[in-house]
Amino acid sequence: MIRFDGVTFTYTGDVAPTLRDVDLEIPEGELCVVVGTTGSGKSTFLRAMNGLVPHATGGRLGGDVRVAGRSTRVHAPRDLADLIGLVGQDPSASFVTDAVEDELAYTMENLGVAPAAMRRRVEDTLDLLGLHELRGRPLRSLSGGQQQRVAIGAVLTAAPRALVLDEPTSALDPAAAEEVLASLSRLVHDVGLTVVIAEHRLERVLPFADRVILVPGDGAPLRIGSPEAVMVDSPVAPPLVELARVADWHPVPLSVRDARRVAAPLRARLSSAPKAPSERRAASTRGAAVATLERASFAYDEVLALSDVDLGFHAGEIVALMGRNGSGKSTLLALLAGARRPSTGSVQVRGEAPATLSPRRLVKSVGLVPQDAQLLLYRETVAEECETSDKESGLDAGTTRGVLDQLLSGVPAERHPRDLSEGQRLALALAVVLAHDPPLLLLDEPTRGLDYPSKARLEGILADLTTRGTSVVIATHDVELVARVADRAVLLADGEVVADGAAREVICHSPVFAPQVAKVLAPDPWLTVDEVRRALAGTDELVEQP
Amino acid sequence: MNRTTRARVAVRLTTRASVLLTTASLIGLVAFGWPLLVHARAGANLAHAADAPWIFVALLPLLLAIVLGEIAEGSLDAKAVALLGILAACGAALRVPSPGVAGFEPMFFLLICSGRVLGRGFGFVLGALTLFASSLITGGVGPWLPFQMLGAAWIGFGAGCLPRALGRREIAILAGYAVVASLLYGALLNLWFWPFAAGTTTSFSYLPGGGALENLHRFVFFDLTTSLGFDLPRAATNAVLIVVLGRPVLGALRRASRRAVFDPVVILEDVTASPSSDS
Numbered sequence: 001m002i003r004f005d006g007v008t009f010t011y012t013g014d015v016a017p018t019l020r021d022v023d024l025e026i027p028e029g030e031l032c033v034v035v036g037t038t039g040s041g042k043s044t045f046l047r048a049m050n051g052l053v054p055h056a057t058g059g060r061l062g063g064d065v066r067v068a069g070r071s072t073r074v075h076a077p078r079d080l081a082d083l084i085g086l087v088g089q090d091p092s093a094s095f096v097t098d099a100v101e102d103e104l105a106y107t108m109e110n111l112g113v114a115p116a117a118m119r120r121r122v123e124d125t126l127d128l129l130g131l132h133e134l135r136g137r138p139l140r141s142l143s144g145g146q147q148q149r150v151a152i153g154a155v156l157t158a159a160p161r162a163l164v165l166d167e168p169t170s171a172l173d174p175a176a177a178e179e180v181l182a183s184l185s186r187l188v189h190d191v192g193l194t195v196v197i198a199e200h201r202l203e204r205v206l207p208f209a210d211r212v213i214l215v216p217g218d219g220a221p222l223r224i225g226s227p228e229a230v231m232v233d234s235p236v237a238p239p240l241v242e243l244a245r246v247a248d249w250h251p252v253p254l255s256v257r258d259a260r261r262v263a264a265p266l267r268a269r270l271s272s273a274p275k276a277p278s279e280r281r282a283a284s285t286r287g288a289a290v291a292t293l294e295r296a297s298f299a300y301d302e303v304l305a306l307s308d309v310d311l312g313f314h315a316g317e318i319v320a321l322m323g324r325n326g327s328g329k330s331t332l333l334a335l336l337a338g339a340r341r342p343s344t345g346s347v348q349v350r351g352e353a354p355a356t357l358s359p360r361r362l363v364k365s366v367g368l369v370p371q372d373a374q375l376l377l378y379r380e381t382v383a384e385e386c387e388t389s390d391k392e393s394g395l396d397a398g399t400t401r402g403v404l405d406q407l408l409s410g411v412p413a414e415r416h417p418r419d420l421s422e423g424q425r426l427a428l429a430l431a432v433v434l435a436h437d438p439p440l441l442l443l444d445e446p447t448r449g450l451d452y453p454s455k456a457r458l459e460g461i462l463a464d465l466t467t468r469g470t471s472v473v474i475a476t477h478d479v480e481l482v483a484r485v486a487d488r489a490v491l492l493a494d495g496e497v498v499a500d501g502a503a504r505e506v507i508c509h510s511p512v513f514a515p516q517v518a519k520v521l522a523p524d525p526w527l528t529v530d531e532v533r534r535a536l537a538g539t540d541e542l543v544e545q546p
Numbered sequence: 547m548n549r550t551t552r553a554r555v556a557v558r559l560t561t562r563a564s565v566l567l568t569t570a571s572l573i574g575l576v577a578f579g580w581p582l583l584v585h586a587r588a589g590a591n592l593a594h595a596a597d598a599p600w601i602f603v604a605l606l607p608l609l610l611a612i613v614l615g616e617i618a619e620g621s622l623d624a625k626a627v628a629l630l631g632i633l634a635a636c637g638a639a640l641r642v643p644s645p646g647v648a649g650f651e652p653m654f655f656l657l658i659c660s661g662r663v664l665g666r667g668f669g670f671v672l673g674a675l676t677l678f679a680s681s682l683i684t685g686g687v688g689p690w691l692p693f694q695m696l697g698a699a700w701i702g703f704g705a706g707c708l709p710r711a712l713g714r715r716e717i718a719i720l721a722g723y724a725v726v727a728s729l730l731y732g733a734l735l736n737l738w739f740w741p742f743a744a745g746t747t748t749s750f751s752y753l754p755g756g757g758a759l760e761n762l763h764r765f766v767f768f769d770l771t772t773s774l775g776f777d778l779p780r781a782a783t784n785a786v787l788i789v790v791l792g793r794p795v796l797g798a799l800r801r802a803s804r805r806a807v808f809d810p811v812v813i814l815e816d817v818t819a820s821p822s823s824d825s
Contacts (some may be wrong), residue, residue, distance in 0.1 A: 012811055056625075058810025073814050380797045416801055 001162055001194045002026040002049055002084070006063035009044060009053060018044045020219040022063070026196060028161070030210040031188045033227070034198040035236050038421045038451050040217030042198045046164050049196065050084045051077040068161060081111060084162040085155030089449075090171050091147040092139070100142075100150055101126075101135050107158045118157075125153045128191070129183050145176025149183055156187075162194040163187070169201060170422065170449040173371075173477055175325060177201060200451045203238035203480075203516060206231070207255040228252045236452050239480055239516045242529040246536065259520040266532075267521055273535040287315025290439050290471040291336055291366075296345035297495075298331050305331040306495045308345070313440065313471045318462060320482040320503060321475040322513060323492035329475040332492070333442045336473065337368040349440055363393060367433035368442040369426070374418065376429045382420070383413040389432045404431035407461055423454030430461070441465065443474045447481050459485050482507055483515035483527040503527075556626045556808045557667035563616045567670065567703075570609040574696045577602035578734050581741050582758050582765065606692035610674060610699075617671055625806045630672055633660050637676035638683050651780045653680070654701060654731075655787040656795070658724055661705030662716075663799040669702025693738050701727045717792045724784040732777035736769050 003025045010017040018041045026032050036042045047053040051072035054061045065072045067083050088094055097103045104125055108118045126132040129149045139147060148168055155163065165184070169177035181201075185208050187193045199205050206212075212230040214223040223230055228251040231241045240259055244252045247266045253259035291313040298306040306328045313319055313336075321329045334340040335347045338354030347353060349365050357365065370376065379385040386400040404411060408427035417425060426446060433441065447455050462472055462485050476482060482489060482503055489506035491499035491513075499506045507513040508525045517526055526532055559567065580602070633656065640653045653676060661669025674695040681687045681694070704727060711719050741752035751768075752761060 008815075054810070054812045054814075056807065056810060058807055058812055060813040060815060062815035380794070419801070419805075 001028040001030075001068060002196070003066045004048075004063065005066070007048065007065055008062040009048060009059055011044075011057065011059045014059075017219050019048065020221070022222050024213070024222065024224045026162075026194065026211070028194055029188075029192045030194055031185075031205075031208060032194075032196045032211045032213060033202070033205050033209040034196060034213045034215060035202065035230070035234060036198070036215030036217060037236060037453055038423060040215045041219075042215045043166055045213075045215055045222070046166050046196065046198055047086070048072070049162075049164050050080050050086050051075060052086070081107070081158050081160070083160055084164060085158060085160040087148075087152050087155055087163065087165045087168055089167045091144070091151035094151050094154075095139050095147075098138055098140070100131060100137055100139060103139060103150055103154050104157050107154050111158055121157050121159065125157050128156070128187070129153045143176060144172045145179040148172060148176070148180045152180070152183065160193075162196065165195070165197040165199075167198050167200065167449075169199065173325065173445060173448065175477065178204065181205060200236075202236070203240060206238065206241075209254075227254055239529055240520070243517055243520065243532065246529055246533050256516060256519045259516075263520050267524060270521065270524060270526065270532065270535055287317075287469055287471075289313065290315050291347075291349045293332075293335070293342075294346050294348075296335060296342040296347050298335060298340060299343050304495055306335070306342075309495075309497055311490065311497065311500070313473055315439065315469045315471050316466045317488060318466055318472045318474065318486050320486035320489045321473060321492060322477070322479075322482065322489055322507075323498075327492040328495040329492055330444060331495075333368065333444055333473070333475055336440065337366050337442055338362050339368075360393065363433075363436045363438065365438055366440045366442065367436060367438035369429050369433055369444065369446060371444045371448060373422075373426045373429035376432055377417040377425070380416060381414050382411055382417060382428060385417060385428060385432065386413075389435055393436055395435055400431050400435040403435050404428060407431055407434075408457060421454075422449035423451065423457070426450065426454070426458070434465075439470060441470050441472045443472070443476075445476055445478075446474060447476065447478045455481065479507060479513050479515045482513070483518070484530075489513075555667065556629065556664040556803060556806075557617060557622060557671055558809060559617065559667040560619075563613070563619075563667075566613050566616050570613045571696075571700070573609060574606060577606055577696075578693065578738050581737065581752050582761050600689075603689045603692065606696065610692055610695055614671060614674060617667060623808065626668065626808060629664070629802065629806065630668070630675060633672055634675040634679050637672070638680035641676075641680040642683060651728075652783065652787055654698075654724060654728055654780075654784045655791070657698060657702050658705040658720055658727065658784070658788065659792065659795045659799060661702035662708060662720060663796060664706070664803055666703045666706025669704075669706040670699045671702075673698035673700070673702035690735070690739065693735060697731045697734055701731060716796075717789060720792060721785040721788045724788050725781040728781035728784055729777055732773055732780065733769055736773055737765060740765055740768055 004022045007019055007022040008017050009019040022045070034042050034046065044053055047057070048061075048065050049067065049072075051065075053059065055072075055076050061073070067080055070080060070083065072080065095103055096106050101122060104122045105118055108121065113121070126135055129152065131146070131149060131153060134142060134146060134150075139150065142150065152163070152165075152168070168184075169180055172180065181199075181204050184195060184197065188195050188208070197205065206227050209227045211224060212227045212234075214230050214234055214236075216223070216235070231237055231252045231254070232245075232250075234241070237245075240254070240256070241252055243259070247263075249259075249262050253262060289312045293309050293311045296306060296309045297304065309328075309332065311332075321332060323329055331340070335342055336349065336354065338349075338357060341347075341353075341355040347355070352365070354362060354366055377385055379388055382404075383401075386404065387397070389395070389400040390397050401413075404427060407430055408424060411420065411424050411428060417428060420428065446458060450458065459481070462474075465472060474481070474486070486503040488501065489499070489503040490497060491506055504525050504527055507515070508518045508527065509522070514522070515527060517528055517532065521532070526535075637653045637656050640656060641651065657669065657673055657676060660672050664672075677691065677695045677698045681691050705720070705723060708719055708723060751764065
């Protein structure tokens, strides 16, 4: 279906090629997952499939890419639109019209499809992606997951035989991501579409991948093979695969179900291991309370978002706020950050109500990194951003840049914040917030769009902060993050606290919130691969995270 | 360094397009300036002198259509079209509140910044399109429209021809240009409708058959007395806008044009250089 013959591609102005001697074929009807870290050339590889590379980007192309026999050397992207469609990260960036049906029809208008056929294809697409209830809605009013499904639909109406998706869920929260991936698996299984997808939520897509292409980066040769074969030593791997490496399982299981079937010996070994999983930090080492909520409630007009919440957050502790969308996580963060005043009850950070503090004093006691880190960044370059941050709060020149370099070295100073990768942008926003050294740090869904190395770096940063006595509160759906860093988990539902306790107790036995490792090793309360590795090694030394 | 390199040309002017653009501009100049150029003997040509503006009114749209058509011929890529559409819409929206408020016409500010960053070809097309789009929004379609379009197109073109400079110097040059361009634009459009507006009886009316100098004198008088109160504030607001907002807007446009990679250079290596099969 898609065939690369000795493809080498170099961007204009670059010396080293981004793709080098790529020879591979993606057969019809396969779901092919492209794996690699940010900046490894995944996007270039995907865009070479429909001719955007080189026709829209410029550069030097050697070799030949053919889609169903049509070469991208002689066919512009528009000449391939009936064969292959591309969906990007941010659905709203690709929308041309305002309403769902118009957006679906727009591609066909451009291809000159007859009105009757157009009408039918719009109906088919609405049904295929479960969008029929949204047909007349304005695109702006849709959730992220619904928007991404419309974006996929808009490509499908051209009736392509292959669909290429570049991290389609990285801008979505986990529930929306799940919705999009479910639609995709349906397209592969029911329609027989060839799908090539770059994705970093590997645990979600690997179970139904037919093939994995690993893009190692730095122009190193691509590897293609069955998921089991590639995952054996892939540098990017979900927790399940890492567990398989520790336990030496062959072939590598790709779903919790497969893993449980081979996990009995491991469970037996672990239950006789000298060291049972224990809390990361004993409750007694916890510092004084940094922030407290007492019978705090908050209502948006008539809707009660939080009711009678009693919580305390302590120095040196990482607390995870979990719960479905609309359960009150963001409202709780807004109360702590001083953006909202509680309707009744009180919120105090270091003995003061955050909503009454002047902005200058507020940033010194609470730091909030919103879901979209870009919201904190408004200058033209990284350097200016750091300077402004120093100047506005009377810090010594270079403080923010120093913090940034500690978090993540090598963020280019002259780059526009919008042109940074998700990981770099998060690091910059964190640096701007952390430069004030606030005792309370609030993070809203911080791992959105981060690849595994960036996530691991974030986890390192958070662990480091707690040793310095910062109290960290994370609102997140990412159970793997909670499993790896959180000391305590607070579960919210309909504005009420339904569970508050050690992270292990709260998430381990929940079918919704348990991480992969816990699901495989239940009923024993293991949370992470590192714990298992340590227990097997019979040592309590901290094993360095990759 | 990335920021000092000039952006690639968004709209390439071919030789043919350049020749057409120059010719159309020359004819356009005559269309604007005929009251000063016609040396008709008094009386003899008066009737036909009154026809002249209408000939140009008919001629100018055709010329503009030809020039825009030639520029678009094969060389406009989708990204340039998208950017043109967005900027023209923004410019048109900026013109909506203008007529009521004395001299406040911030559209030139955007046009000058765009022409500066994206080049003269883009500036020319954007100027013409912005005026066209805004006249559709405000209902200002009339015989004056082609003249406004050509005038704005020249402003955009001129902004793309300004010398290289960066930082404060660039802002100063653009602000100065905004003042000159706004005043010239006002004067040119006055020149066009002056013969109709001021009748034939007052001391600053167009004098058919009068000498160029005589008419120039009368026109300057007309211009100063009637519209300078409008043109000067307009020149000032645009210059102030450039000083205040120029840097971020230029930055945003530069970033957009850098990311869009207009007119990409594609090199296809010989396919026989690497092993390939024809399947």
